[in-house]
Amino acid sequence: MRWDAQALRPALTDTTAGNAPAPAADALLPLAGLVRSVSTPEFAGVTFHEVTAKSVLNKVAAGSRMPFEWTVNPYRGCSHACVYCFARKSHTYLDFDAGLDFDSQVVVKINAAEVLRKELAKPSWGHHHVALGTNTDPYQRAEGRYQLMPGIIRALADSGTPLSILTKGTLLARDIPLLKHAATQVPVGIGISLAMTDEQLSEAVEPGTPGPRARLKLVSRLRDAGLPCGVMAMPILPWLSDSDDALDSLFGSLAAAGATGVTAGALYLKPGTREWFMQWIAARHPELAGRYRRLYGTGSYASKEYREWLAGRIRYFKSRHGFYGSHGFSHRDLAGDPREEDAQYPAGSIPAARTGPGTSAGAEPAQPTLF
16 A cells, blocks of 8 residues: 555545544644654554654753764654663653653654755764664664665765664664665764563563564674674563573573674663553563562662672673673663673683672672562
């Protein structure tokens, strides 16, 4: 079915379905530059709001912990629907909610590449590193239709601007030849977001994403193409993906795929994300709801005790699988608390166990049981 035939306009629905005319509220949202709103059976339950942007280069706020100053986000909202996504609250700035709307109301900056090229051509542009995938995924499924990323990559590389991309989307494989060429012009960083190897768990908490096996294959394809590929292994989910078996499987699989480095850390529940995730936990794992409330209290971070315990396990398994001395993807601050994780160990060494909850001196630390 043609995409154009699915455009929603005021007082219209998809007439191909034989529905009577009714208001299409989505098309009336006060989005700056709104051209049209589109719904199609190919993306059941998702509405795309196509807008023309005046600017796409975003300056990171002063004082931010982010290791970059500029970002480009061609999409707002994300059909990957990750229940833990830290960017959910940003959707409320558009008068959408941080829950279902974030998953189903996706704003598309259809002129992103054209506007970016003009911005990069300004004499004032300092050719700073530009990060993509900092808010919502630039290779979510809609990218297959809109194909915004090739123009964005070309604009950045042609202007001499270094870039990095973080994604869960295996659609990035389409652009490997383009990224290889860009890497001959400017520094290019590529990171894959993958924090679990359990396919069932992945389907439950990130239902719109390619599964772990598909993303591991993408890591290998990038490495076979001669491109660096770090991994953002965030978030590690308490009591769901933080067991020794889960961490051993994760880091072992990443090593086998050829990842050039890994950054890992605990689930981060900022406002907007917290409410949606806790609702999901209560519905899907009610036995864990009280534990999560006690572990996170009223804040965004898990308790210091838990984070220290998890950091120790991460260091252990990174070393065990040969990631000693490696550095993770450069977007290390995006999805959690990176401050405790990356101590390095000499080749072949095992980190000394620390005494903690449920441990005795000299024993490997066990998972905290106080929560």
